[in-house]
Amino acid sequence: MPNPDRDFSDEELLRYSRHILLDEIGIEGQRKLAAASVLIVGLGGLGSPAAMYLASxxxxxxxxxxxxxxxxxxLQRQIVHRQGSLxxxxVFSAQATLVGINPDIAIVPISERLQGESLMAAIGQADVVLDCSDNFPTRHAVNRACFTLGKPLVSGAAVRFDGQFAVFDPRQKQSPCYRCLFDEDGEASDGPCATFGVFAPLVGIIGAMQAAEAMKILLDMPGVPLGKLMVLDLRTHEWRSLRFKRDPACPVCSARN
Known part of the structure; x- marks a missing residue:
């Protein structure tokens, strides 16, 4: 596990100097980031930029x-992968790229579809979870595990020219969960990219936003958009913020005190 008390080398101080200059981060904030563990579920269009920004x-x-x-x-949009990785x-393709970006961090590849005990074990090791998957069963499974274990979750989705992300934090009493927003038994679907297509820069924008919110959580910064679904139409570059509340009958999170 990362050591929260270690001193940065001169090279690391130079690497992170633009963060350290920010009043909201500084040296103590950078130490928080260095001591943190983040789980990224899905190394596709969203997970690629998220992983690269978190590594850097x-x-x-x-x-x-x-x-x-x-x-x-x-390769049209999943920028963490390279032609030579076909x-x-x-996870190993991404690991190779991320080591090239920042050799000072630890990268743990998990080459499996997380479910059951393996999902709980992986989330249990993380301070924040990024759901960058592309299907509703995985999103709901990750959401249930995060609320069971009390781990903040940043969920994103993108298809065609439409993207969205939301933050859920079971440590905050007022925070709804993913199930409050999308019924697990419903017919809602954003559709697979293989069927509907996706505009390449869109996933970069949403994945970067997921990384940003994860870092804000780790730094205890204000302004994390709990109870808001942030929706982007990249055809017009219009952002919408849709508010939603906890479902008092939600089978996932309604039992919280």
Whole structure:
């Protein structure tokens, strides 16, 4: 696990100097980032930029979970992967890129689709979880595990020219969960990219926003948008903020005190 009390080397101080100059971060904030562990579920379009920004920002330990291998169709938008990684497990492809960005952090590849005990074990190691998956069953499973274990969750989605993200934090009494927003038994779906397509820069924007919110949580910064679904139409570059509340009958989070 990352050591929260270690001193930065001169090289690290130079690497993170633009963070350290910020009053909201400083040296103590950078130490918080260096001591943190973040789990990224899905190393596709959203997980790629999120992982790269978190690695470059100095998150001490990144857990990368994905069961897929790199395909040629991925390279249009999944920027953590390279032509030479075709056929390689996405977690190992991403690991190679992230080590090249920042060799001072720990990267833990998990080449499987997390579920059951393995999902709980991975989330249990994280301070914040990023759901960058592309299907509702995984999103709901991650949400349930995060609220069971009390871990903040940043969820994102993108298809065509439409993106969205939301933050859920079971440590905050007023925070709803993903199930409060999307019924697990409903027919809602953002559709697979293979069917509907996706504009490449869109996933970069949403994935970067997920990384930003994760870092704000780790730094205890104000302004985390709990109870808001942030929606982007990149055709017009219009952002909308849709407010939603806890469902008092939610089977996932209604039992919290």
């Amino acid at each position: 920002a100095g998150i001490g330990r990144l857990l990368l979970a994905d069961a897929d291998t790199v395909e040629l169709t991925n 056929g390689l497990a996405k």
